[in-house]
Amino acid sequence: MWAYFKFELVQFFKNKKNIAIYVLLLFATLFYTIKIAPTYDPIEQVDVDEIEARYLTRQVFIDQMAGRNLRFAHPAVTEALRMFHEINPLDAERLEALETNDLQKYAAATSMWYYVTNAYTYYSGNLFYNPRYYTYGSQYADEDASYAYVEAGERYEKFAEADYSLSINLFEQRTAWQTVERLMKSILPIVLIACALLLAVDIVTKDRLHPTLLRGFPIADWKKLLIKGFVAFIGSLVLFVPLAIGFFIVGMQFGFGNLNIPVPQYIVDYKVQQQQGIFTVISLGNFLGQCIQLLLLWFMAIITVVLLLSVLLRNEVINLGTGLVIIFAEYFYFNRGIGFLWDIENYPTSYMQIGQVVSKIRNFYYNSDDMSAQLGMKLLAIYIVITLIITLCISLNKRFKLVK
Numbered sequence: 489m490w491a492y493f494k495f496e497l498v499q500f501f502k503n504k505k506n507i508a509i510y511v512l513l514l515f516a517t518l519f520y521t522i523k524i525a526p527t528y529d530p531i532e533q534v535d536v537d538e539i540e541a542r543y544l545t546r547q548v549f550i551d552q553m554a555g556r557n558l559r560f561a562h563p564a565v566t567e568a569l570r571m572f573h574e575i576n577p578l579d580a581e582r583l584e585a586l587e588t589n590d591l592q593k594y595a596a597a598t599s600m601w602y603y604v605t606n607a608y609t610y611y612s613g614n615l616f617y618n619p620r621y622y623t624y625g626s627q628y629a630d631e632d633a634s635y636a637y638v639e640a641g642e643r644y645e646k647f648a649e650a651d652y653s654l655s656i657n658l659f660e661q662r663t664a665w666q667t668v669e670r671l672m673k674s675i676l677p678i679v680l681i682a683c684a685l686l687l688a689v690d691i692v693t694k695d696r697l698h699p700t701l702l703r704g705f706p707i708a709d710w711k712k713l714l715i716k717g718f719v720a721f722i723g724s725l726v727l728f729v730p731l732a733i734g735f736f737i738v739g740m741q742f743g744f745g746n747l748n749i750p751v752p753q754y755i756v757d758y759k760v761q762q763q764q765g766i767f768t769v770i771s772l773g774n775f776l777g778q779c780i781q782l783l784l785l786w787f788m789a790i791i792t793v794v795l796l797l798s799v800l801l802r803n804e805v806i807n808l809g810t811g812l813v814i815i816f817a818e819y820f821y822f823n824r825g826i827g828f829l830w831d832i833e834n835y836p837t838s839y840m841q842i843g844q845v846v847s848k849i850r851n852f853y854y855n856s857d858d859m860s861a862q863l864g865m866k867l868l869a870i871y872i873v874i875t876l877i878i879t880l881c882i883s884l885n886k887r888f889k890l891v892k
Contacts, residue, residue: 492705492712496719500691506723509686513727516679517734525667525738531620532640534594534656536586543579546572564614571608578604591655596648598659602641610634628824635852639752642767646750655743663745664738665772672779672843677786678815681840683727684787685794685811688720692798693807709883713799717791717876724787747773754848756857778846778861782839785868789836790814792875799879799888815840827856836871839864 500506550572553565578601585594609615610630616622617633626632647654657663661670668676692713705712749772755765793814794807801807817837821830832838833856844850846861882888 489707489711492707493715496715500719500723506687509683510730513683514730517730521734521737526741528662530660531618534659539579539582543576543583546576574604592648595644599641599644599648602637602644606634606637638766642752642769643750646769652746652748657742658745662742664735665745665747665749667738668735669751669772669775673847677783677842678840680727680783681786681790681815684724685790687723688791688794689807690804691716691720692795693802693804709889710880713795713879713883717795720791721787747771751775751847754852756848756851775846779842782842782861782864785865788872789868792872792879796875796879799882824853825855827854832856833859833863836867
C-alpha cells in the first residue's frame with residue numbers, strides 16, 4: 489500500500505498538466521502582487537485632501553450662517569447646520585490626528601464619523617454616499633454603502649482600542665493578511681477550487697495508460713481510490729505554495745499586519761441587532777481559520793465527485809464539466825433577497841463564496857437568517873461522506889474495476 493501511495497504521488501507531481509497548473513498559478517500570483525495589489529484603490533481611503541476640502545467647505549457655510557436669524561430659514565438649511573455642527577468637529581479631530589500621527593485618535597474619530605455620516609445619509613433621502621458606490625447602476629447602492637460605512641465604523645472602533653502598531657496601510661486594508669482577507673471575500677476560493685478540480689480530473693482515468701504496471705499492485709480498488717483521493721488532496725494543498733510567495737511579496741511592500749486585525753461579521757438576528765448593532769467583530773485569525781476549513785472541505789468534495797464519476801463514466805471531460813457546474817452553480821440562482829423565499833442555506837453550492845459566507849455578508853445579500861459557515865461545513869461533510877461511501881461500494885463491483 490505504501491509503495492502504491494509513493495507511485496501515485498510521484499505520478500501526480502510529474503504530470504505535465506499538474507505542473508502547468510502550479511506554474512500558471514505562480515505567474516498569476518506574481519502578476520497580482522506586482523501589478524494589481526499596488527494599484528488597489530479602495531472606496532474608503534485615508535485622504536487628507538478630501539477630508540480637509542469637506543471640512544473647509546462646511547466650515548465656510550457654518551461661519552456664514554453664524555449670527556443669522558434662522559427662524560424663517562428653509563428646513564434644509566437648519567438640517568445642514570445641525571449635521572455640519574456634528575460632523576465638522578469629527579473631521580477637525582481626524583485632521584489633527586493625522587497631522588500629529590496619532591493614529592489611534594484618528595481611528596476613534598473616524599469610527600464615530602462613519603456612524604454619524606451613515607445615520608444622516610441613509611435616512612435623509614437627499615444625501616448620497618461616495619459616487620463610486622453607485623457605479624453600474626446598482627439598485628442596492630444605498631444598502632451596500634450603508635453596510636460598508638457601518639462595517640468601517642466597527643473596524644475603526646476596534647483599531648482605536650488596538651494594542652498593536654497601526655498604519656495607513658492597515659486602515660486601507662493593504663497589508664498582506666488583509667489582502668488575503670479581501671481575496672477570500674472575492675475570487676480566490678473559486679480559483680483554488682477550480683485548480684483542485686483540474687489537478688484531480690484525471691487522477692483515475694490516467695490509469696488506462698499503464699494497465700500492465702498497475703496490475704502489479706495487489707491492492708483492492710477501493711483502497712486505490714482512497715489513496716488517489718488522498719494524493720489529489722495533498723496536491724491541492726500544494727496550491728498554497730505559490731500563494732505564500734505572493735503573500736511575502738505583498739508583505740514586503742505594505743507590511744504584513746497581524747492576525748488580531750478586526751473583521752466585522754454581520755449579525756443576522758434582528759433582535760440581537762436591536763441590542764448590539766448589525767455587526768460583531770472576530771479576529772482575522774478566526775476569520776481565516778473558518779475560511780480554510782471550508783476551503784479544505786470543498787477540495788475534498790470536488791475530489792470525491794471526480795472519484796465517483798471516474799468509476800462510473802471514466803471520462804475526463806465529464807469530470808471537468810460536472811465539477812465546473814458545481815463550482816458555478818450558485819450563479820444560476822443567486823439573487824438579492826431570495827433567501828426570504830428559498831431555503832438556499834440548504835444548498836451546498838451556496839457556500840462557494842467562502843469569505844463572504846464567514847463574514848456573513850452573504851446573509852445580507854440573500855436576506856437569509858440561517859446561512860452560516862458551520863452549516864456549510866456540516867452539509868459538505870455529509871455530502872463528502874455519502875459520495876465516498878457510494879464510490880467505494882460501486883468499486884467493489886467487478887463491472888467497475890479500475891483496470892480491466
